[in-house]
Amino acid sequence: MKGIVNNMRKRLIKIVFAILGIGIGYSFFPWAWRLANFNQPWLVNPIMNMFLGLVIMSFLGLLLSNPLEALIKKIESSLLHQKPEVLITEGISMIVGLVIAALISTLFSHSQLFFFNTILPVVLMIIFGYLGFIVGKMRFSDLPKLFALKKKAESEVVKATPEEEVLERKVGENFYKYKLLDTNILIDGRIYDLAKTGFLEGTLIVPNFVLYELQYIADSGDSIKRVRGRRGLDILNKLRTEKLVPVEMYEGDFEDIQEVDTKLIKLAKLLDAEIITNDYNLNKVSEFQNVRVLNVNALAKSLKPRVIPGEKLNVMVIKNGTERQQGVAYLDDGTMIVVEDGRYFMNKTIEVEVTSAIQTDAGRMIFAKPAHSRREIKEKN
DSSP states (O other): OHHHHHHHHHHHHHHHHHHHHHHHHHHHHHHHHHHHTOOOTTTSSHHHHHHHHHHHHHHHHHHHHHHHHHHHHHHHHHHHTSOHHHHHHHHHHHHHHHHHHHHHHGGGTTOSSHIIIIIHHHHHHHHHHHHHHHHHHHTGGGHHHHHHHHHHHHHHHSOOOTTTOOOOOOOOTTOOSEEEEOHHHHHHOHHHHHHHHTOOOSEEEEEHHHHHHHHHHHTOSSHHHHHHHHHHHHHHHHHHHHTSSOEEEEOOOOTTOOOHHHHHHHHHHHHTOEEEEOOHHHHHHHHHTTOOEEEHHHHHHHSOOSSOTTOEEEEEOOEEOSSTTOEEEEOTTOOEEEETTGGGGTTOEEEEEEEEEEEETTEEEEEEEETTHHHHHHHHO
């Protein structure tokens, strides 16, 4: 696909330079021959003038092809990262600016001076087109207010009866239409439970670079990472198939940035979106860059814990803890469980009883002990 786009870009540059060459040869070469007092019939004719202009501009196009292609790529990348409504607004504003410039130019169209009838209209087109583009880009956020005023005026003219009155919810500054999901929140899985409750508003956006990272984790040689990656893919498929909330994929990428978290923050700024995550570091960096974050761990901290003391769980102890005789196990969502005397049950699935649970911004930690710890330890001894 990229190869086709690159070929189209190169052909476009060649076509533009060819058209310019033919136009310049036809319009300006006769004047140049008269100025040089050159009167050879085989050379001074429209066909030869257009051919010479085509050759000269085609050669110039070959010299400038690479810089122009790089410039066009940069412009394309900038446009692809813009929201469609912003592009439409910028285009309409630019057209309005060009129309104003054309109307002003008609005042100088009958002038005999070359500057007023040719140069000045071009300058006005450039200035007013640029002003229109900037106004459309910078004042885009005022358009909803403009339409809101129009609706309000119409409602004042035609008033509904009490039976027909409908309470209209106003979208304030705290509402974000787009919500970006990072890799950790998909692996965590609680985003699916949160979507089922109906508390999420707007559209969930999953960028392609997040999906690629999830696939990389799912194909990992580490069994724990592989399970976590596949869990994230399953959660994403559930969100898309069950249509609990609108879910869209973002096809763009930032090739000059390597870190996925940095890409997410930049995309959030471009789309005026917020990020849903449970990553403590991403949360802090986003807040520093004035990007709003919904931290699921902070939400869980404010709600009732999912496990309570006395609850029993079946887990597999996979490694030693930091303290003596402790073992460490994990739930499917990645929650760490510190098992007292867990070193005696290494690589075994056992039933544990929760003794306490703490919730921090960095995540949740559960402390537990084997349900029949005394008997098992005696048997080991």
